[in-house]
Amino acid sequence: MNLIVIGVNHQTAPVEVREQFAIPEARLPEAVKALASQPGIEEAMIVSTCNRVEVVARTKDANANLHECLETLYGFDPYPYRKYLYEYRERDAVRHVFRLASSLDSMVVGEPQILGQVKEAYATARAVGAVTSQLDALYSRAFAVAKRVRTETAIATSAVSIASVAVELAKKIFGNLKGKSVYLVGAGKMCELAARHLMAHGASKIYVGNRTYERAAALAAKFNGEPIVFDQLYDTVDRADIVISSTGAPHAIFLKEHGEKFLSRRKNRPMFFIDIAVPRDVDPQMSKLDGIFVYDIDDLQQVVASHISDRRAEADRAEAIVQLEVDKFQGRMQTLDVVPTIVSLQEHLETVRQAEIDRVRGRLGTLTPEQELAVETLSRGIINKIMHTPITTLKSAARESSESTTVIDLVRKLFNLRDSRKPASEEEDATLSTKSEGRR
Amino acid sequence: MPLVWLRVAVAFYAVGLVYSLLLLGKRGNLLAKVVEPAVGFGLIFHFVSLVEYTVLIGHLSWASIHYSESLLAFVAMVVFFIFFVGYRTTSPGIVIFPLVFILTFASAIGQKPVTFTSPALRSSWIFVHVVMIFTGYAGLFLSFGASLLYLMQERALKAKSSDGLLPKLPSLQTIDDIGYHSLLFGFPFMTFGLIAGSVLAIAKYGPFFFTDPKILLSFIMWIVYLLLLYTRWSSGWRGRRAAILATCAFVIALGVWAANSFSRVHRFPPL
Numbered sequence: 001m002n003l004i005v006i007g008v009n010h011q012t013a014p015v016e017v018r019e020q021f022a023i024p025e026a027r028l029p030e031a032v033k034a035l036a037s038q039p040g041i042e043e044a045m046i047v048s049t050c051n052r053v054e055v056v057a058r059t060k061d062a063n064a065n066l067h068e069c070l071e072t073l074y075g076f077d078p079y080p081y082r083k084y085l086y087e088y089r090e091r092d093a094v095r096h097v098f099r100l101a102s103s104l105d106s107m108v109v110g111e112p113q114i115l116g117q118v119k120e121a122y123a124t125a126r127a128v129g130a131v132t133s134q135l136d137a138l139y140s141r142a143f144a145v146a147k148r149v150r151t152e153t154a155i156a157t158s159a160v161s162i163a164s165v166a167v168e169l170a171k172k173i174f175g176n177l178k179g180k181s182v183y184l185v186g187a188g189k190m191c192e193l194a195a196r197h198l199m200a201h202g203a204s205k206i207y208v209g210n211r212t213y214e215r216a217a218a219l220a221a222k223f224n225g226e227p228i229v230f231d232q233l234y235d236t237v238d239r240a241d242i243v244i245s246s247t248g249a250p251h252a253i254f255l256k257e258h259g260e261k262f263l264s265r266r267k268n269r270p271m272f273f274i275d276i277a278v279p280r281d282v283d284p285q286m287s288k289l290d291g292i293f294v295y296d297i298d299d300l301q302q303v304v305a306s307h308i309s310d311r312r313a314e315a316d317r318a319e320a321i322v323q324l325e326v327d328k329f330q331g332r333m334q335t336l337d338v339v340p341t342i343v344s345l346q347e348h349l350e351t352v353r354q355a356e357i358d359r360v361r362g363r364l365g366t367l368t369p370e371q372e373l374a375v376e377t378l379s380r381g382i383i384n385k386i387m388h389t390p391i392t393t394l395k396s397a398a399r400e401s402s403e404s405t406t407v408i409d410l411v412r413k414l415f416n417l418r419d420s421r422k423p424a425s426e427e428e429d430a431t432l433s434t435k436s437e438g439r440r
Numbered sequence: 441m442p443l444v445w446l447r448v449a450v451a452f453y454a455v456g457l458v459y460s461l462l463l464l465g466k467r468g469n470l471l472a473k474v475v476e477p478a479v480g481f482g483l484i485f486h487f488v489s490l491v492e493y494t495v496l497i498g499h500l501s502w503a504s505i506h507y508s509e510s511l512l513a514f515v516a517m518v519v520f521f522i523f524f525v526g527y528r529t530t531s532p533g534i535v536i537f538p539l540v541f542i543l544t545f546a547s548a549i550g551q552k553p554v555t556f557t558s559p560a561l562r563s564s565w566i567f568v569h570v571v572m573i574f575t576g577y578a579g580l581f582l583s584f585g586a587s588l589l590y591l592m593q594e595r596a597l598k599a600k601s602s603d604g605l606l607p608k609l610p611s612l613q614t615i616d617d618i619g620y621h622s623l624l625f626g627f628p629f630m631t632f633g634l635i636a637g638s639v640l641a642i643a644k645y646g647p648f649f650f651t652d653p654k655i656l657l658s659f660i661m662w663i664v665y666l667l668l669l670y671t672r673w674s675s676g677w678r679g680r681r682a683a684i685l686a687t688c689a690f691v692i693a694l695g696v697w698a699a700n701s702f703s704r705v706h707r708f709p710p711l
Contacts, residue, residue, distance in 0.1 A: 172597060175611035268676035270612060287598055299600045354478045 001134050001265035001333050002062045003093040006070070006085055007047075007054025010107050013084035015298045021053040021074065024248055028121070031073060036130035038069050042211045043135040045125040047100070050278040051107050056097065058134055062405075071400075087204050094138065094333075095326045101142040102149040102322055107171075107301045108162060109315050110155030113189065115146050127176070136353035138329070145432070152321060155314040162190065163197040165303045166274050166295075170242050171200065173272050173293055183240030185233065186247040187215040190276050194244050195223060207234050207240055231356050238262035244274045245281035250421045252283040257284045276300070334398040341408050342391055344417045349383045390415075442496065445489035446510060446548045452482030453544055455651055456537030461628050463534055464669050475530060479537065483517050486544065490514055506547040513543035529599060535670050538631060539663070545635060549642055565640055572633030579626015580665060584690045586619030587683040597625075614680055616626050619686075634662055654699035661692040 008021050023031050023046060035055065036044040043058040055073075057066060070078040099105045105116045122139045125131040131139070149155070167177070174180055184191045186440075187210040195206055206225030209232075216227040228236050228257040230371035233253075237243055247253060254273065262271060268291050275282040275296040285288045293372065302430075322402045357379060362427070367375070390411050397407035411417070455478035459471040490510060520536045523529070593609045609615070641655065668685045671677040677685070 169597075171611060172593075173612045173615040264675075266676070267674075268678055270678075290594070290681070293597055295600070302600055 002059045004059060004066055005054055005056050005088040005093040006066045007052055008084050009052035010301055012086050015278060015280060015296055017081060017084045022278050023048040029124050032125045032130045033128040035073055038072060040064050043132055044130045045135060047118055047121040050276060091330055094329055095143050097138060097326055098145045098322045101146040102318060104315060104318055106239050108304050141329050145322060149318045149321050150350050153314045153318045154355060155318050162300050163194040165300050166194050167197045167201050169295060170272055173270055174241060178202040179204050181239040182241045183207045183237050185245040186257055187219040188246045191244050191246045192219060236257060238265045242272045246277045248282050249281060250279055252280055254282045254286060256283060256285040259289045261289055291362050338394045338398045338408060340358050341411055342394055345415055348415055348417055349387060353379045442493040442703040444487040445485045447483035449482045450544045450548050451563055452478045453541045456533060457541040460537040464624055464673050475592055486514050507545040509543045513540040516540050535666055538666055546638055549639060565636055569636035569640060570635055572629045576626045576630025576633055579622045581691060582622035583619045584686040586615050587686040590615045590679055591683050620672055627669055630662060630665060633642060657692060657696045657699055661689060664689040664692060
C-alpha cells in the first residue's frame, strides 16, 4: 500500500499557517472528492480540525509527491509552507493514523473529540467515494486501536481538556468565577464543553450568540442561558466576563476597536477571550489593550503542555499498543501485497504444466486411469517442489517491508509473470507524468 | 459674621465630603437624597459669607489667602452645580466635594486661628494627626504595591508564560481588590489627618503655613490620591494607568517625607 500522510498540525505550524490550510466543514465533501479524483491518487481523505489539517492518500506510485495535489486543492503553492508540513509514508503513515485516532497526537493527549472528528472525516470521505478499499481497512483498524487504547490505558480518564485549561486561566484573572458570566459565540461542541466547565466552577450566566438563532436557543436552553440574535453580538458581548468564540468565520470578528468599546462600556473591567476557532475569531491586536486577555488555541496548548508530564506514563503505554498494532497491520497489508504474485505464479506454472501434458499426450497414446493419475501426480509434484521455495521466500519477505517489493519483482522477473494490474498502472503513470509536465 | 456663615457652609460641605467617600466605597446611596440639598445650602451660606466679607472691607480683596481659598471653593461649587443642572449627575462631586471642603475649612479656621487651651490637648491633636496620616500612607503604599503586582500578573498573563511568579501570585481580581480597598481605606484617614495637621499649623504659625513646601506637597499628594480613587471609580482604571498614578502618589509621598528637612513648619525634633 502506497500510503502518504501530509499536513500541518499544532506542533508543526502556528495558527496563522493552519488558517491557510483549514477547510471549512461545508466544503469538505467537495474537497475530498476533488482530491481523490486527481491523477495518481487511488483513495484520499482529509481531516480538518482546529488543530490540524491533513491529507491522507493512497497513491499508485510509491514515490508520489502530494505537493502538486495540494496546490490544486488550495489554489496556492504550498512550497513556501514546506517547513510547516509534516509528511509520513508507509509504516510511519500507518502509525500516524493510529496515533491520531487514539488521541496521542492531540494538543491535549487523550482528549476524546479527535476520534469523533476523524470518524466524521472518514464518513465524509466514504460518502463521496474517496475512501473505498485499503484506506477503509486502515481506518477501521485505527478506530479499533483507538478503542483499545481508551480501554486499556488511563489517558482518556486523566485528560486535561481545553475546557479545564480555560477554567484555570479564568480563575487566574477573575479569582472566583462565582457570579461571572460567559458568552458563547458559536454553538459548537467545544464551546459547550468549555461552558459546562465554567458553570461547574461557579459561572452563573450564559449567553449564546450564533448565526442560526435556533441553535443558539437550543444550546442556551441547556444552560438556562440567554440566546442572542447574532446581529446584536457587538452590543451584548461586553456583558460577559468570559467570551468563548468558535465560529467558522473566515476573518476575525472581534477587532481592537471593538475591544476598546467593550472596555469603555465595562468601565475597564477585564475581559477574557478564549478563541478556539481556526481561523481565529479574535484579532491578536486585541490583547494589546489593557484589561483584555486573549488566548487562542495555540496559547491554550502551551498551558496544556505544562500539565502533560503526569500523563506521560499512560501515553507511553498507549504508544506501545499503537506500535504493536502497526506491526500487525503492516504484516497483514504486506501479506496482501504478495498474494497476487503467489497466485499468478501458481497460475503460470499450472498453465505450463497443462500445456506440456497436452503436448506429449498424443505420443503417450491412450492411458489407463491409473496412468493418467500417475502423470498428473508426477507433474504436480514437480511444480509444487519448484514453487515451494519462491512462495516461502515471498511470505517471509512480506514480513520485512524493505525486502518485499524487491523479492516480488525478482520472482516476477524470474518466472516472467505478467500482473493483470501492472500494465494498466504503468499507462496511467505515463499520463500522470505528461500531465504534470504540462502543468509546469 | 461672614466667618459664621462660612463655618455653616463648611458643615454642609462636610456632608458632601462624607458622601463622596461613601460613593467611592460603593455605598453612595446612603446619602444620595440629602447630598444635593446639603451642598446647595452650603453654597448659599458660602455666597452670603463672601458677599458680607466683600461689603465689610469695601472691595474685593485678593491679598487675603483665606478669601482666595473661599472664592476658589465657591467657583468650584458653582461649576459643579452648572454641570449638575446640565447633566443631572453628582459624580464630579467625588472630586469637587473633598476639595471644596478642604479649601473652605482652611479658610474658615484660618481667619480666626484656633487656640489650644492646654498643651495636652495640642499633643493629642498631634497624635491624631500622625496616626491618621500614617494610616493614610499605609493605604497608599499598599495600593502602590498592589498595582505593581497587578502589572506583573497582567504581563505574565499576556505573555502566556506559566513559569516564574505567576503561579504564586493571587488572581488579578484579588490583587485589584486589595489595591482599591486599601486606597479606599486610607483616603479618609489621609483627609482627616491633613485637616488635623492644618488645624495644628494654623494655631501655631497662622495663615501662611499653606505656602510651606511640605504642606503644599502634602496637598498635591492628597489631590493625586483623590484622582487615583476617582479614575478608578469613574472609569475603572487599572493596571498600567493606575500604576502610573500610584507611582506619582508614591513619589510625592517620598517628597513629602524628604521635605521635613527643609520645611519651616514641619520638622521632626532632632535626635
